[in-house]
Each structure stands twice: as structure tokens, then as C-alpha cells.
Amino acid sequence: MKQIHFERFKETLYILKLKNGLTVHMLPLLLESYTTFVEVSIPFGGMHLAYQKGHLKKELHSGIAHFLEHKIFAMPEGDAFAGFSKLGADANAMTSYTQTSYIFSSTEQVIEALDYLLNMLDTPYFNQENVESEKKIINEELKMYLDDPIQLMQNKLLENMYHVHPIKYDIGGTIDSIEPINDRDLLDLYRDMYHPKNRLLTIAGHMDLKALTSYFKSYEKKDMGFYEKPKIIIPKEPKHLVKKHEVIYKPTSMPKMMLGVKLPSKNRKPQDAFKREMTINMFLNMLLGASSKPYEMLLEEKLINQNFFVQSTFEKGAEMILIYAESKKITTLKKKLIDLLCIDREVYLKKSTFDRFKKAYLGQFIHSLNHLETKVYLYSRFYHQGLSLFEVTDVLNEISYDDLNEVMNEIKANRISTLFLKRPKV
Amino acid sequence: MIFLDQTFKTIQIACYIVGKETDENRVYRFLLPKILASHTESFFTKTKMNEHLEDLYGAYFKTGIERVGHYHLMHITLTIVDPDLVSDPLLLKQAIDLFKDVLNPNRTINPSIFEEERRLYIEQHKSMVDRKRTYANYRFNQYFFKHDVYQKPLYGGLKALRKATHETLMETWKEIQTNDTFFTVCHGMLNDDDKALLSQALVSKGPVLNQPLFSFRKPKKEVLEVIEQTDMKQAIIKLGYILPIYRYDSLYEAAILLDTMLGGYPESELFKVIREEKGLCYDIYSSYDSYRGVLMITSGVDRLNHQQAIDSIKEVILDMEDRIALDSLIHAKQYVIHQIKSSLDSQSSGTKRAFMRRFLGLNEEVDKRIQKILSVTETDIKDALKKLTLDTVYVLEGVPHETDTL
Numbered sequence: 001m002k003q004i005h006f007e008r009f010k011e012t013l014y015i016l017k018l019k020n021g022l023t024v025h026m027l028p029l030l031l032e033s034y035t036t037f038v039e040v041s042i043p044f045g046g047m048h049l050a051y052q053k054g055h056l057k058k059e060l061h062s063g064i065a066h067f068l069e070h071k072i073f074a075m076p077e078g079d080a081f082a083g084f085s086k087l088g089a090d091a092n093a094m095t096s097y098t099q100t101s102y103i104f105s106s107t108e109q110v111i112e113a114l115d116y117l118l119n120m121l122d123t124p125y126f127n128q129e130n131v132e133s134e135k136k137i138i139n140e141e142l143k144m145y146l147d148d149p150i151q152l153m154q155n156k157l158l159e160n161m162y163h164v165h166p167i168k169y170d171i172g173g174t175i176d177s178i179e180p181i182n183d184r185d186l187l188d189l190y191r192d193m194y195h196p197k198n199r200l201l202t203i204a205g206h207m208d209l210k211a212l213t214s215y216f217k218s219y220e221k222k223d224m225g226f227y228e229k230p231k232i233i234i235p236k237e238p239k240h241l242v243k244k245h246e247v248i249y250k251p252t253s254m255p256k257m258m259l260g261v262k263l264p265s266k267n268r269k270p271q272d273a274f275k276r277e278m279t280i281n282m283f284l285n286m287l288l289g290a291s292s293k294p295y296e297m298l299l300e301e302k303l304i305n306q307n308f309f310v311q312s313t314f315e316k317g318a319e320m321i322l323i324y325a326e327s328k329k330i331t332t333l334k335k336k337l338i339d340l341l342c343i344d345r346e347v348y349l350k351k352s353t354f355d356r357f358k359k360a361y362l363g364q365f366i367h368s369l370n371h372l373e374t375k376v377y378l379y380s381r382f383y384h385q386g387l388s389l390f391e392v393t394d395v396l397n398e399i400s401y402d403d404l405n406e407v408m409n410e411i412k413a414n415r416i417s418t419l420f421l422k423r424p425k426v
Numbered sequence: 427m428i429f430l431d432q433t434f435k436t437i438q439i440a441c442y443i444v445g446k447e448t449d450e451n452r453v454y455r456f457l458l459p460k461i462l463a464s465h466t467e468s469f470f471t472k473t474k475m476n477e478h479l480e481d482l483y484g485a486y487f488k489t490g491i492e493r494v495g496h497y498h499l500m501h502i503t504l505t506i507v508d509p510d511l512v513s514d515p516l517l518l519k520q521a522i523d524l525f526k527d528v529l530n531p532n533r534t535i536n537p538s539i540f541e542e543e544r545r546l547y548i549e550q551h552k553s554m555v556d557r558k559r560t561y562a563n564y565r566f567n568q569y570f571f572k573h574d575v576y577q578k579p580l581y582g583g584l585k586a587l588r589k590a591t592h593e594t595l596m597e598t599w600k601e602i603q604t605n606d607t608f609f610t611v612c613h614g615m616l617n618d619d620d621k622a623l624l625s626q627a628l629v630s631k632g633p634v635l636n637q638p639l640f641s642f643r644k645p646k647k648e649v650l651e652v653i654e655q656t657d658m659k660q661a662i663i664k665l666g667y668i669l670p671i672y673r674y675d676s677l678y679e680a681a682i683l684l685d686t687m688l689g690g691y692p693e694s695e696l697f698k699v700i701r702e703e704k705g706l707c708y709d710i711y712s713s714y715d716s717y718r719g720v721l722m723i724t725s726g727v728d729r730l731n732h733q734q735a736i737d738s739i740k741e742v743i744l745d746m747e748d749r750i751a752l753d754s755l756i757h758a759k760q761y762v763i764h765q766i767k768s769s770l771d772s773q774s775s776g777t778k779r780a781f782m783r784r785f786l787g788l789n790e791e792v793d794k795r796i797q798k799i800l801s802v803t804e805t806d807i808k809d810a811l812k813k814l815t816l817d818t819v820y821v822l823e824g825v826p827h828e829t830d831t832l
Contacts, residue, residue: 035768081692088760107767136705143659291476363483
């Protein structure tokens, strides 16, 4: 077992590589803790809609990764959620654009719940009946999200920004896209993506390292056969937008706007990609975060309210900034935001603000280590990107004030798409 | 002052302010915590305050209000990183000074911030109809808690927001200094010097409080059924039950377990029957409120099948007595015990728990609480179930707009 200590954050990482291919990373909290968080993550998510295996190229229905996540909980004896509950464990799962995660937290019977989790992942149990009944449940989930105007607008805006990149599709797909999915599709996908060699098991919190090591010695005897990892195919996305502007007419109490900036994307080393993500994130916060002058002015001018957010998304081949706002003067707000992003930005990017943000980001990173579930999620996310969670602060230190100028120059008016949601005209 | 020594990477300083809510002060008690934490006399705008918080390594305030029995609670919590982790020996002192300024009894409140917050909450109220779940919850409360203080939204409602003045806000802050009880909780790795510094700067004060009074009315003579419509793809259903079991009652633990078995976790009856067997929904859950003596069931269902879902939920409740088995009770106990233990690893839960124990006068240790959960019998659950009476059924029915497509 490999052991790495991070003195600054008072954390020790233990790494095991099992004979059947499973990689195990453990972050114990030895003092004063009760809970253990366990996550198995698979680097396969909602935007992976095509892959190459050997000479065979496979294309997938959008929403299938999320569908598979739901159906993994089907076990011959019934629903696996009940199995976890019987062990006093609280289980959950989630699918992001690039990753599917299965999580449980437990304070007793951790090894039993871990064994149950791995057994669930090793037991695909799909049939026509359980796949069809799941469609009804997922349809309700999709409708629930679409009743949220923010989700609805984000889906539409991404369609207006991206021509071919699968980020334009909702992670859960649509009622139409999941309709053709059958048990055979799920089993094929399971075999191609869910092999232990393609899984990371992360454990954090209270744990008995000796008992876990002993359990893994037994689990690694489970031979899972030969595995060749498929190559995910992401189509090359043109630089230009699909549509610059659109208005959706729908009953709403107040006009809403979403603005997207399509940033140029290219292949980068993991550290460089992450550095860029952090730089853009910092740029956005300096420009439109709670301590920025423009944010203060927009509030004073009553152009925005509490329902205002700025976020950045960085996935392979798709890098973007999204801004959401509700405003009575939506056209004025749009103009102000575009001017700010493309012209006036330099005024607000001061060196002193940059230094303060570096301190704040370091603090936020420490805050995230305090919360076990967040820590486990971030750990696996960085791992699948080729990074270590504890490298984050090193990357943060590398960001220079000049880097901000570089990303700033990538924001141009012709890369901005806007979407309004307004009341229908009478 | 309550000190909790527990190893976390952050330190929390929290103040809980307990008083009485009236029709006149409701909106001010709602606005105050957020406004107080948004600026001080030294950092007189939100921007200045946020800059300062960033400078304190991304420190942040969390504020909130809630009702517990006949009391009204306001809280302000400041979280900072452990100064050792950033090698900054001045950090704690700076945080204490800031917290002290926020709660300064003689402080001024920036009138423009008050006006801005008022505007933001008025807009928030007006746009509530777009946030379907929040809106359904608001409407349901209007019917379920009719003629009761809980019918009134914590923020006081649109009229109160419109009428609110800066002058009355300042007066309310002064009155709170005289009438309310202040509890301070400090949580994290603090040495004796740190504790002395905190004790010197921050105080717990105010009159000794009686136990909160928990009571709610009897169920309505006839079940109230309401259907409202909005532009939506789903229907949101809410069933309100009266469950007159309160925090200090002997059946309190049984009520928690009944809630868990009914709709509190993925092995619950509602989850199994309504979602897994009948495929009527994605989410369904029950929530028991021991301060109000109610249990509410919420689900988002296919808009065309909401009556079927409501009928199926009622059937589950009717059959519930037969569904209470030893196995399911054991699993529910394990789940609840896990929730209790894992909350001990959450700093925010620990901070609030320490205050609530002091406020409610509960001295039992966690082991004792777990013991009480373990000793609940099937008969106790059935006794709790007998007290459950349906009062209100509310449906926010989706009527999709003509331009909608999935």
C-alpha cells in the first residue's frame, strides 16, 4: 500500500491497486469522527455519446449514462437502496457530464455496505420489465427539471451555442431519447464502461485501515476478466455559435435572461486545463462576484436581483461561461453585461483584488476539505481529470495576474449567445 | 457561551437570538439577520464587507430564522478557516472583531442596504410562482395552517415588505437587545487563549427562557381538498396530516421512526409503492415536524395521474398498520441512528445542536438518544400512527403552455 502525507492540510492518502484492476484511494480521519463516505466513480457520463472499442464505433442515446446509473440499483433480490438501508447505510448516485458516481455513507457495518456496493456494481440485472418501469420514473425526473426555468433555459442556450458537442444535450436526455433504450443497450454499455479497471473507489472519514486492507485482499480474488478501455469520441466543435439570440415566450412573473460565452477549447495537460479553469473562474468573480464593483452597480441600478449567478463549465471540447439573471429591464442588462465582458472589464481587474482572491480561494479549498462528501466528490473528479486534490493549491499559486489578461482577451462579442424568457405577447 | 472542542479545519462563531414574533415585528425579524451580517460601520457597504471576508481567507456568514413553538429564532454564523492551516495568527482576532461589530447593539444600519434588501425580497415574492415547488409549499401552508401563525410566511408577506421602514428596523433591533435572549456558540479547535478572547468579546445575555410551547389545532372537521393550476409539466401534491406528538412527548421517537418508515428513506413504504411499484413519481417523501405536530407528504407526479397518486398514498397510510413489521422497524432504526451519528461529523449540525440542547433544556447525551430510538416497539409505532389524521390535500396541477415541448 502506497502512503502519501500532505503536511499542510494534515491529510494522509493510502493507495491500493487490486489485482482485478480496481484502484482504491483512502483518506482516513482517525480522530473524533463517526462517518465513512465511500464512492465508486466511473469516468463515463452524460456527454459521452460515442466511443471506439477495437474497430467498432458505438453511438449512444442521450441520457443513457444516467439511465444506467438508475438501473445499477436493480438487484435480483430487489432494489439495492433497500439493501443499503438494511445495513444502516445511506446510498445515492449521480451522473455528471463526464462521471457517474455511486456513494454511500455509513457509521456502522462499513465493510458490509462496501461489499454490498461492489456486489451491486458487479451484478448487472437488467430486463425488459425493469427497464420499461424505470422509464416512467426517469420521465418524471426529467419533467421535474424542466419545470425549473433555469434548467429549461440552460438546455436551450447550450443548443444555441453548440453544433455537435454532446454538452448540448441534457445529462438525463429527453423523454424521446430514452424511449428506445433497452436492456441489451444497458448491458453492452455496462460491460464496456463498468469494469473494475475503469473504477476508482474513494473512501474518506472514519475507517479501520487494517480491516479494509484485509477485505480488499479477498475482493481482489474476484476475477473480472480481460478489459480493454474504450476510447471516448468527442466530435470537433466549430468555434462559432449556432444562434446569437433567441426569445422563448412562456408565462413568467419576470423576464429572465441567460448569457453564454463560448470559449475556444483545445487539448491541454491536466494541470494546464485546471489552471485555465481556475483563472477564468477567478476572472468572473473579480468581474461579477459579490465583492465586485459591477455587481454593486447592477444592484444599485435595480437591474438584477437575488436570482443572479455566474458560473463556468469546463469539459473536454466545451468551455463556457454562463450568466443568469431576472430583470425588468432585460435588454438594458444584456447590453451592460456584454459591454462589461468585452470592453470595460480591464477597469475592474486590479492587482490588489487578484491577491485578495488568491487568499479567498485557498480558504474555500480548506472549507471544502471539512465536508466529507464534498471532499470525496472533488477527489474523484480531479483524479479522473489526471490531477490530485492536494495539487489544487499548487495550481492556484501558479496563476499570475498576466494569466487573467490572457483569458480576458478570449471573450469576444461574437462568442456570446443570449436567451430571453418572456411573457407571451398578447 | 458554549464552547465545543472538535477537530475541524474551520472555526464557527454563532449567535442565536430567541424572542417573540408579532404581526408587527415579523418582517423586521426576517430582514435583520441578513442585513446585520451584510455590513458593519467599518465596512459600510456589501462590497466592502465581501472584500473583507475574502481577505479573511474566504470567511462567510450564514444567517437564518425559524419558529420553534411560540419562539422565533434568528441566527448569524461566521465560519473561518483554522488559522493554523493558513499560518495567520491574526485571523481569529479579526474574525471576533467583525462578529462583534455585526452584533453591536448601538450600530447603525445602512439605509440603502435596507432598501435594497426590501426590493430584493419583494421581487423574490413576486417571482415565487416561477419556482414551482416553493410556490406549492407556500400555497399549501396557506390552507393547511389556516387561522394559525404558521400560515403567515416567515418574511411577513408582500404587504409587510412594502410597508417596512428603516426607522422601525432600527427600533426593532433596539427592542431585541432588551427583550431577546442571546446564545453564543464557538465550535472548532480553540486553545485557552482563544477561548478567553472570545469570552471577553462576545456574551450570551437576556432573560431566562421557559420551555417552548408546542401545540397545534385539531384537524379540520372535513378534509380540505384544493386544486390550483399553473404552467407546468408535472403536478405537485402535498398531503398535510395532523400528528399531535411533540418534542417532549413519550412517543416522539416513535413519530420519528414512523416518518422514516412512511417516507423518510428509500426503503420507506411510499418510496417503494408510489415510485418503485407504480412508477408514479421520481421523488416522494414525508416530513414530520415535532414543533408543530404535523406530518406532510410531498411528491412531484405526472400531471394527468395526480388523483391516482393521492389515492395510492392514502391507501398506503390506511394499510400502514399491517406494513409495520419488525424487520422494517429495525432498518428504520439503523437509518435514524446513522443520521444522528453522522450529524456529529458536521460542524454546522454540531453548532446548532449545542444551541438547541441548551434552548430546549435537553441534557441527554447522544448514547441516551440512540438508546431511546432502539427501545421503540412496533406497538409504539402503531400508537403514533393512530394519531395521524388527514387534514389538507393540495395539488398544484400542471397545465403546460401551448408552446411547450420536451
